[in-house]
Amino acid sequence: MMKRVTKKVGKYEIGRTIGEGTFAKVKIAKDTETGEAVAVKVLAKTTILKHKMVDQIKREISIMKIVRHPNIVRLHEVLSSHTKIYIILEFVSGGELFDRIVHKQKLSEKDARGYFQQLIDAVSHCHSKGVYHRDLKPENLLLDAEERLKVSDFGLSALSQEGVELLYTTCGTPNYIAPEVLRKRGYDGAAADIWSCGVILYVLLTGYLPFEESDLPTLYKKVSAAEFSYPLWFPSGAKSLIDKILDPNPKTRIRIDGIRKHPWFQMNYISISQGEECDVCLDDVRAVFEDIEDQYVMEKSEEKIAPLTMNAFEMITLSQGLNLSALFDRRQVVYLTHYRIM
Structure with a gap:
């Protein structure tokens, strides 16, 4: 042999x-x-x-x-x-947090809070380094063998430049994108990431998306107006926090310091917010x-092949009546997160 x-x-x-x-x-x-x-x-x-x-x-x-x-x-x-x-x-051997949600349909309040606390610590560290992820969603959150959350896929992330306060590239996954990103007038990458974290928390607790439509123009209207509802059983403390995160005005939206001080977030919170300084x-x-x-x-300088990150957003939004329902599994609405704008 x-x-x-x-x-x-x-x-x-x-x-x-x-x-x-x-x-x-x-x-x-x-x-x-x-x-x-x-x-x-x-x-x-x-x-x-x-x-x-x-x-x-x-x-x-x-x-x-x-x-x-x-x-x-x-x-x-x-x-x-x-x-x-x-x-x-x-x-990272534990797979995607997305798969955990699909399997369990929704997570317990305790588990959802634990994962959300880890997510906020990771995002806070990124922002302290001038890094904005811009595609936060359960598919990009992995779990290790000890159930520790790991943020992955920085393919759409941005690194702040000295003297440049706003970002202008419209990218991400439609159901998780902040309203100001859709307006194409420049946006604060930190505030946009926080909005995505709020959507993730809602999905962790319910098993479905707060903003869900099969055609993008209608979806964007709902996102822009923060038009969504909570099930009757939704935890009141989490609702109080999400209301502050899913604020369509980025200037009044809660920041990470405010999230960390919120009573619901504080429960059983052990901070590991500091990453390695090297x-x-x-x-x-x-x-x-x-x-x-x-x-x-x-x-x-030779043939013009469209870059991977070029104009997918504009191509989609130009078709105002575009219906994307065939791309989505209506039986499991959380699967909408698979469609990404780059």
Whole structure:
């Protein structure tokens, strides 16, 4: 019998594929020095070039190196071969919080509060580093073996720039997007993330979305007006907090400090709000992309292929009567969260 050859990248033995998307595969691997399991996101350089994703991938990797917190998926390092880029990530074995909600239909008040507290700690740390996630939803919240929440997928995140107070890119998942993001007049990334956290808390406690329509124009009207209702059994303390979070006016919307002081949030709260304070070295990121920079510049001057993040929002909203019901599973309304604007 022939011995199976184990593929190795750096100090990592690469195993089976555990996830696959349009532009990347995720494989489980083992750190041969520590024996620790890690997740390896594998991207083909040709794909990154073809879809003009160089800047986006570099930004995502750099941001994940900046935000180090117990409730954020850790990026260990970035490696490359002649044809591929390997992003070495913490392996989170418990799956998506989204799947937990679908399985249980809704979470207990205690469990929902615990996950929400961890989410707020993670988001607070991101904001302290000038990072705004912009696509917070249960699919991007993972659970580890100890039921600890881990924020993932910083593909649409933004890093604040000195002297620039507002963001202008309209992106995210429609049911979780803050009203001001839809108005295209610039928005505060921190306030927009907080709105998404409020929607997540509502979903955790009910098992369904507060804003749910099959056509986007109607959905956006409801979001803009914060037009939603609570079931009769909804916890009064959580309702009091969500009312302050899902305020359509970002200037009067509650901030993270206010959320932390709210009596409902305070119950059994043990803060782990402080992430690691360490010097961030981006040398490995620069090294990985160095050999494709020249090719990238050359490609940009050739055929015009639409970037991955370009104008999906405008294409959708131009069709005012667009009905998206065929894309959604009406039996499980929380599945609406799968549709993302980039």
